[in-house]
Amino acid sequence: xxxxxxxxxxxxxxxxxxxxxxxxxxxxxxxxxxxxxxxxxxxxxxxxxxxxxxxxxxxxxxxxxxxxxxxxxxxxxxxxxxxxxxxxxxxxxxxxxxxxxxxxxxxxxxxxxxx
Amino acid sequence: xxxxxxxxxxxxxxxxxxxxxxxxxxxxxxxxxxxxxxxxxxxxxxxxxxxxxxxxxxxxxxxxxxxxxxxxxxxxxxxxxxxxxxxxxxxxxxxxxxxxxxxxxxxxxxxxxxxx
Numbered sequence: 001x002x003x004x005x006x007x008x009x010x011x012x013x014x015x016x017x018x019x020x021x022x023x024x025x026x027x028x029x030x031x032x033x034x035x036x037x038x039x040x041x042x043x044x045x046x047x048x049x050x051x052x053x054x055x056x057x058x059x060x061x062x063x064x065x066x067x068x069x070x071x072x073x074x075x076x077x078x079x080x081x082x083x084x085x086x087x088x089x090x091x092x093x094x095x096x097x098x099x100x101x102x103x104x105x106x107x108x109x110x111x112x113x114x115x
Numbered sequence: 116x117x118x119x120x121x122x123x124x125x126x127x128x129x130x131x132x133x134x135x136x137x138x139x140x141x142x143x144x145x146x147x148x149x150x151x152x153x154x155x156x157x158x159x160x161x162x163x164x165x166x167x168x169x170x171x172x173x174x175x176x177x178x179x180x181x182x183x184x185x186x187x188x189x190x191x192x193x194x195x196x197x198x199x200x201x202x203x204x205x206x207x208x209x210x211x212x213x214x215x216x217x218x219x220x221x222x223x224x225x226x227x228x229x230x231x
Contacts, residue, residue: 034218034219043225044220045117049219094217096218102173103219104160105157106157108157
């Protein structure tokens with residue numbers, strides 16, 4: 001079964017600093033990988049996804065992530081943090097069984113942005 | 116707005132009671148998923164329905180049940196509630212089937228259940 005590990009349950013950065021949120025996965029098949037963001041009192045919103053092809057994927061709000069098969073990683077980055085980026089971020093891997101899918105999530109990383 | 120609608124947004128009830136959470140998926144989506152989010156367990160997959168039929172089961176307690184109706188909306192029934200059932204319950208949907216699918220889900224805003 002697939003699994004996801006997010007290193008660091010809480011990351012704190014200064015406004016304008018680099019954001020790096022770490023995600024490692026295990027999967028018995030080529031994975032589909034996702035990053036979701038959850039703002040306070042809201043549902044999960046898709047930031048970006050990797051399926052096939054280019055290993056560097058760009059998402060909304062200036063975020064990007066790189067799929068590294070050799071490292072089984074899919075870390076999320078943003079060059080310059082903004083106050084509005086404060087939220088919880090979840091990495092997920094798609095568990096495919098035939099044509100059916102379900103997502104397995106990591107435990108989440110809470111991002112705090114300090115002025 | 117993801118297009119997935121969940122009601123109620125908040126629910127406070129007592130131990131031993133039963134509640135029903137409702138989800139309307141995005142227009143055209145055939146698959147509905149239920150997840151439970153709690154501080155200690157994170158996001159846990161509970162159950163999935165596809166076009167009215169149960170498709171996959173996760174960490175769903177026997178006290179919990181779900182169904183998907185012909186109009187594709189889904190309900191999650193939680194009974195004999197315990198304090199530990201207090202959590203945020205999310206519904207998510209996707210179109211379902213194969214053909215270029217990548218598995219991404221679209222989430223509602225959740226139903227926050229508090230058991231006192």
